[in-house]
Amino acid sequence: MTDAQLEGRLVESPEEVLQLEHWIYGASPEKGYGTKAESMGLNGPLYQRYLGSHMTPVRVEKTASGSTVIDARMIHPAPANDEVLLSILGRGVADEYNRPTIQNHTVVLPGKLLRAGRLSFTMAEGAILDYDRRVPKASGRIEPLSLRLPPESAPRENPGTGIRRFITKAAVDTLVSRFLADGHGRTLLLCRGSTHQYRNELLYKLVELLSAGGEIPQFTAISDAPTLSAMNHFRLAISSRGVRADGTWTLLDASIDRATLQPIRGRAPVYSRVAEAFENVSP
Numbered sequence: 001m002t003d004a005q006l007e008g009r010l011v012e013s014p015e016e017v018l019q020l021e022h023w024i025y026g027a028s029p030e031k032g033y034g035t036k037a038e039s040m041g042l043n044g045p046l047y048q049r050y051l052g053s054h055m056t057p058v059r060v061e062k063t064a065s066g067s068t069v070i071d072a073r074m075i076h077p078a079p080a081n082d083e084v085l086l087s088i089l090g091r092g093v094a095d096e097y098n099r100p101t102i103q104n105h106t107v108v109l110p111g112k113l114l115r116a117g118r119l120s121f122t123m124a125e126g127a128i129l130d131y132d133r134r135v136p137k138a139s140g141r142i143e144p145l146s147l148r149l150p151p152e153s154a155p156r157e158n159p160g161t162g163i164r165r166f167i168t169k170a171a172v173d174t175l176v177s178r179f180l181a182d183g184h185g186r187t188l189l190l191c192r193g194s195t196h197q198y199r200n201e202l203l204y205k206l207v208e209l210l211s212a213g214g215e216i217p218q219f220t221a222i223s224d225a226p227t228l229s230a231m232n233h234f235r236l237a238i239s240s241r242g243v244r245a246d247g248t249w250t251l252l253d254a255s256i257d258r259a260t261l262q263p264i265r266g267r268a269p270v271y272s273r274v275a276e277a278f279e280n281v282s283p
Contacts, residue, residue, distance in 0.1 A: 016148070016149040016151075016152075017146055017147070017148055017149070018110075018113075018119070018145075018146070018147045018148075018149060019041075019144040019145070019146060020039075020107050020108060020109065020124070020127065020144055020145040020146075020147055021038075021039045021041055021042040021047075021107070021108045021144055022038070022039050022042070022105065022106060022107040022108065022128070022131075022142075022144065022145050023035055023037065023038035023039065023042055023044060023047075023048070023105075023106055024036045024037040024038070024103065024104070024105050024106075024138055024142075025055045025056070025103065025104040025105075025106070026056075026092040026093075026101055026102065026103035026104065027092055027093075027095050027101040027102075027103075028139070029095060029096040030096060033055075033056070033101075035048070036138065036139050037138040037139050037140060037141070037142045038141065038142065039141070039142055039143065039144040039145075040141050040142070040143070040144070041144060042108070046078075046080075046081075047078055047083075047085060047106075047108060050076045050077075050078050050085060051074075051076060051085070051087070051104075051106070052233065053229075053230075054226065054227075054229075054230035054233050055104050056089065056102045056103075056104055057074075057222070057226035057227050057229075057230030057233070058070055058072070058089065058102055058224075058226070058227065059225075059226075059227055069196060070089060070090055070091055070102055071089070071090055071196035071197070071200070072089040072090075072196065072199075072200070072222060072223050072224035073086065073087065073088060073089065073121075073125070073200045073203055073204070073222070073223045074086070074087035074089065074104075074220075074221070074222045074223075075087075075121070075203070075207055075218075075219075075220065075221045075222075076220050077111075077217070077218035077219065077220070078108070079218075082110070082111040082112060083108050083109060083110055083111055084108075084109045084110075084111050084114060084218055085106050085107070085108060085109070086106065086107050086109055086121055086124050086125070086128075087104050087105065087106040088104070088105045088106075088125060088128050088129070088132075089102065089103070089104055089224075090102070090103055090105075090132075091103065093136065093137060105128050105131075105132060107124055107127070107128055107145055109121075109124055111218060113149070114208070114211070115211065115212065115213065115214060117156040117157070117158075117159060117212075118149055118150070118152065118156070119147075119149060120204070120208065121203075121204040121207070121208065122201075122204055123147060124145075124147065125204075127145045127146070127147045128145065131145060157280075158276060158277065158280055159205075159208040159209045159211075159212040159273070159277065160205050160206075160208060160209030160212075160273070160274070160276075160277030160280075161205075161277060161280040162205065162280070163202070163205040163206070163209060163277050163278065164277075164278045166191070166198060166201065166202040166205070166254070167189075167191070167202060167206075167254040167255075168254065168255060168256060168257060169274065169275070169278045170256050170257055170258050170259045170260075171189070171252060171253065171254050171255070171256050171259075172206070172209070172274050172277075172278075173259040173261075173263070173271060173274060174252055174256070174259045174260050174261050175187060175189070175206070175210070175236075175252060176210065176216070176263075176264075176267075176270055176271060176274060177259070177261035177262065177263060177264055178250065178252075178261060179210065179216050179219070179235075180216065180264040180267055180270065181261070181264055184235075184248075185235070185248070185250065186231075186232070186234065186235050186236070186237075186245075186248050186249045186250070187235070187236050187237075187249070187250050187251075187252050188225070188237050188238075188239060188242070188243065188245060188249050188250070188251050188252065189202075189206075189236065189237070189238045189239070189252050189254055190239060190240075190241070190242060190251060190252065190253045190254060191238060191239070191240055191254045192240060192241070192253075192255070193240060194238075194240045196223070196224070199223040199224065199238045199239075199240070200223045202223070202238060202254075203221055203222075203223040203236075203238055205277075206221070206236070207219070207221055207236075209273065209274065209277055210270075212273060213269070213273070215267070215269065215270045215273075216270065219235040219236060220233060220234045220235050220236070221234060221235065221236040221237070221238075222234050222236070222237050222238070223238050224237075224238070224239065225237055225239035225241070225243040228243075228244065228245075231243075231245050231246075231249070232246070232248065
């Protein structure tokens with residue numbers, strides 16, 4: 001074996017380390033709610049405007065009761081720089097009067113890597129949760145999140161693989177038709193009796209599946225029913241129960257066995273991708 005051949009066997013594709021800007025919004029002692037921490041390279045106003053007045057769109061009864069679980073995810077496109085904001089909503093540190101609080105930890109993700117399948121929402125969530133465990137009282141200027149990407153040559157899971165555990169194909173086909181037919185339509189996806197973890201995972205798989213290849217532009221979505229005042233900031237909300245909303249919203253049951261809308265002509269690749277996702281089963 002030649003030296004060149006030996007070198008070719010030993011040299012592996014290096015992992016790429018992403019440095020992701022992020023910020024934490026929540027309650028600070030004697031100050032109330034606001035941005036508690038942000039990474040050094042973040043231009044806060046550039047991104048925070050996308051979340052506007054709904055940094056913590058959680059119903060009052062959930063916020064006030066410390067025994068109520070808060071565990072939701074929000075996704076917002078930041079189209080100016082082809083980026084996507086992923087927000088993890090959970091419990092924050094109790095305030096100075098020992099009252100329960102809520103926290104929003106948001107990370108800025110490159111849209112190109114999401115569409116290519118090299119980066120996933122699950123990977124980004126892992127980086128956020130790991131940081132929160134290590135630095136539970138982060139404040140001021142903080143380091144960016146470090147996330148290791150697999151080599152570009154590594155095999156990738158097709159978008160939406162395993163989604164059949166959460167929703168029927170008929171429901172996804174109906175959602176696709178609705179999104180393609182109405183660029184501003186809003187859908188409440190009803191998953192009766194579902195857990196927070198169930199809805200969070202379904203949200204990730206749906207957004208990655210529908211946005212794969214750029215067929216459906218990245219859209220705003222949340223894995224729990226938000227407050228009424230925040231409802232219309234989203235195009236998709238996943239809930240375990242029906243909620244009151246205005247006439248711009250359509251209710252879609254995740255368990256339907258027949259699509260309620262006809263496929264949109266000329267968009268066969270989108271429906272083919274959905275069919276492929278239902279054929280693939282997660283290991």
